[in-house]
Amino acid sequence: xxxxxxxxxxxxxxxxxxxxxxxxxxxxxxxxxxxxxxxxxxxxxxxxxxxxxxxxxxxxxxxxxxxxxxxxxxxxxxxxxxxxxxxxxxxxxxxxxxxxxxxxxxxxxxxxxxxxxxxxxxxxxxxxxxxxxxxxxxxxxxxxxxxxxxxxxxxxxxxxxxxxxxxxxxxxxxxxxxxxxxxxxxxxxxxxxxxxxxxxxxxxxxxxxxxxxxxxxxxxxxxxxxxxxxxxxxxxxxxxxxxxxxxxxxxxxxxxxxxxxxxxxxxxxxxxxxxxxxxxxxxxxxxxxxxxxxxxxxxxxxxxxxxxxxxxxxxxxxxxxxxxxxxxxxxxxxxxxxxxxxxxxxxxxxxxxxxxxxxxxxxxxxxxxxx
Numbered sequence: 001x002x003x004x005x006x007x008x009x010x011x012x013x014x015x016x017x018x019x020x021x022x023x024x025x026x027x028x029x030x031x032x033x034x035x036x037x038x039x040x041x042x043x044x045x046x047x048x049x050x051x052x053x054x055x056x057x058x059x060x061x062x063x064x065x066x067x068x069x070x071x072x073x074x075x076x077x078x079x080x081x082x083x084x085x086x087x088x089x090x091x092x093x094x095x096x097x098x099x100x101x102x103x104x105x106x107x108x109x110x111x112x113x114x115x116x117x118x119x120x121x122x123x124x125x126x127x128x129x130x131x132x133x134x135x136x137x138x139x140x141x142x143x144x145x146x147x148x149x150x151x152x153x154x155x156x157x158x159x160x161x162x163x164x165x166x167x168x169x170x171x172x173x174x175x176x177x178x179x180x181x182x183x184x185x186x187x188x189x190x191x192x193x194x195x196x197x198x199x200x201x202x203x204x205x206x207x208x209x210x211x212x213x214x215x216x217x218x219x220x221x222x223x224x225x226x227x228x229x230x231x232x233x234x235x236x237x238x239x240x241x242x243x244x245x246x247x248x249x250x251x252x253x254x255x256x257x258x259x260x261x262x263x264x265x266x267x268x269x270x271x272x273x274x275x276x277x278x279x280x281x282x283x284x285x286x287x288x289x290x291x292x293x294x295x296x297x298x299x300x301x302x303x304x305x306x307x308x309x310x311x312x313x314x315x316x317x318x319x320x321x322x323x324x325x326x327x328x329x330x331x332x333x334x335x336x337x338x339x340x341x342x343x344x345x346x347x348x349x350x351x352x353x354x355x356x357x358x359x360x361x362x363x364x365x366x367x368x369x370x371x
Contacts (some may be wrong), residue, residue, distance in 0.1 A: 001040045006049040009330045010349045022355040052086020052356035053312035054337040054347045059091045060275035066090040069106035077118030083311050084358030084369050087120040087346045093287035094128035094139040101157030108162045123164025131193035132169035137218035138306035147178040167213040169194035170204035183208030188341045193218045201232035215241040234261040240340040242268045245318045246310040248297050252322045264331040268340045269315045274307030313366045
């Protein structure tokens with residue numbers, strides 16, 4: 001297939017009148033006026049073409065949760081692609097070792113035999129069990145344990161190889177040494193659900209941590225004498241910062257603060273979506289807990305925020321509404337999330353990358369997915 005007349009986002013800028021040749025699901029050539037040679041032609045008429053979004057923190061989508069195993073992850077893969085997502089990390093919740101291992105088994109099954117028309121599963125994001133009880137948020141804290149080899153093996157059940165990222169509280173006993181152990185094995189360690197002070201955040205970065213989970217949420221706050229997790233993260237250039245740009249988890253000014261401090265290369269847009277994403281308001285589940293969704297906000301019965309109902313399409317659009325340029329918003333939802341977990345293939349329109357694209361009109365209204 002040849003995609004013609006796209007306003008394609010390539011190398012950080014939009015390029016008009018771009019043609020893209022797609023072969024065997026990969027980008028084979030990029031240029032202008034490419035010869036057709038019998039290929040099917042899709043003329044975009046100048047519409048905006050982004051690389052498919054990359055979501056490195058998403059629990060569930062359209063009624064199905066990662067914790068429910070393989071079929072749920074397959075459902076997420078199929079449905080997320082319809083919303084412009086090219087790749088994602090199915091994200092686990094705090095749960096028993098048995099349920100956590102079941103979820104990882106399901107993720108591995110989809111990685112081993114991918115959905116034919118779905119978003120690519122890049123690995124698992126484990127948002128547990130090495131978290132702080134004082135900053136549990138919506139995570140069931142009865143399953144929190146200390147970060148050590150015994151507990152790691154207990155909760156991964158032989159699936160260490162598919163874990164792409166893990167959220168940890170660096171102040172827990174043994175955490176700094178275990179952060180080094182995990183990062184040396186190629187796993188991205190993200191600081192989150194933590195009561196750490198700024199000094200501990202910097203120490204965690206010294207040991208290899210380079211990511212913050214949903215910055216400002218479920219962590220020590222920013223204070224002028226105790227900068228906490230977000231204060232340390234804002235000034236440590238080794239650290240990428242996830243953030244939820246739904247206008248609920250963070251005030252738009254805080255989103256602007258993150259963008260100004262971290263820049264488009266270290267500000268990682270995520271959804272942190274739960275099963276109500278893409279669904280109407282109502283009663284849902286997260287980690288075995290009832291979640292009540294009203295006007296798009298997902299909360300436990302006690303009012304605690306419990307994930308989001310955000311999509312990456314809406315995250316991209318909200319970023320522009322909050323002050324980002326289209327180029328900045330595109331970067332923070334595509335290549336930056338991919339690069340934050342060490343992936344240089346996804347989130348970019350370049351030869352050899354998977355040919356999954358998000359199409360928008362000139363007003364940045366979502367048209368659909370190509371690929």
